[in-house]
Amino acid sequence: MKGFSLLILSSLFLFSCGKKSQVSLEPPLVTEKLLPYHIQLIAVGKVDSVHWKAAVKSLKEQFPQAYITCNRTSLPITEDQYLVKGKMDSGKQLGILHSNKPDSVNTLIGITAENIAVKERTLSNGKKYKNWSVLGLGSLQRGVCIISYKRSRTIERFTQTVIHEFGHTLGIPHCPNKDCIMQDADGDGDKLLKNPGFCKLCQAQVDAKLDR
Numbered sequence: 001m002k003g004f005s006l007l008i009l010s011s012l013f014l015f016s017c018g019k020k021s022q023v024s025l026e027p028p029l030v031t032e033k034l035l036p037y038h039i040q041l042i043a044v045g046k047v048d049s050v051h052w053k054a055a056v057k058s059l060k061e062q063f064p065q066a067y068i069t070c071n072r073t074s075l076p077i078t079e080d081q082y083l084v085k086g087k088m089d090s091g092k093q094l095g096i097l098h099s100n101k102p103d104s105v106n107t108l109i110g111i112t113a114e115n116i117a118v119k120e121r122t123l124s125n126g127k128k129y130k131n132w133s134v135l136g137l138g139s140l141q142r143g144v145c146i147i148s149y150k151r152s153r154t155i156e157r158f159t160q161t162v163i164h165e166f167g168h169t170l171g172i173p174h175c176p177n178k179d180c181i182m183q184d185a186d187g188d189g190d191k192l193l194k195n196p197g198f199c200k201l202c203q204a205q206v207d208a209k210l211d212r
């Protein structure tokens with residue numbers, strides 16, 4: 001079960017009606033209030049403090065209404081997690097993150113210094129590539145994503161990837177709007193840099209999930 005619910009029970013009111021006092025037979029009003037959206041970061045292997053702090057800072061700035069925590073443990077990297085030498089299987093990592101996601105966490109974000117890749121990627125020009133390196137991968141349904149800083153040449157590109165992949169974990173798919181951070185980089189991470197924020201439609205989806 002995700003999160004807890006706070007139940008605020010209204011008090012029963014006695015009210016007078018004419019000369020007689022009556023007790024309302026209406027059921028008490030129940031207001032359900034959710035706890036803030038909980039984002040947790042976890043290191044996959046060894047992660048440097050510069051990238052770690054930058055990820056936390058950008059999430060706090062972008063999503064001030066969320067509750068952000070850092071998992072003290074780091075997930076170990078083993079040989080069987082690689083697609084080929086030097087390329088970790090990002091899909092497999094999402095499964096590992098999902099099985100390590102605490103019930104109280106809405107989105108678990110894995111950060112890694114390792115290169116990550118997908119088994120196969122088809123670009124919009126129709127070309128297919130095997131073991132295609134990616135900057136990040138996010139699940140639309142499972143509340144997990146992974147971001148690598150191995151190939152992100154700047155901190156800014158890394159943090160934008162964090163925001164983009166986190167957006168996927170809210171269920172937001174790629175956006176056709178070229179001015180939106182949720183657009184498909186389509187093999188060119190520089191595209192994200194030109195789009196510092198969410199478009200109006202994607203921002204509305206973010207707010208719907210995070211404003212509680």
Ligand SMILES: [Zn+2]
Pocket residue numbers: 164168174183184185
């Ligand atoms: Zn994406």
Ligand SMILES: [Zn+2]
Pocket residue numbers: 175176177180181182183198199200201202203
């Ligand atoms: Zn958008």
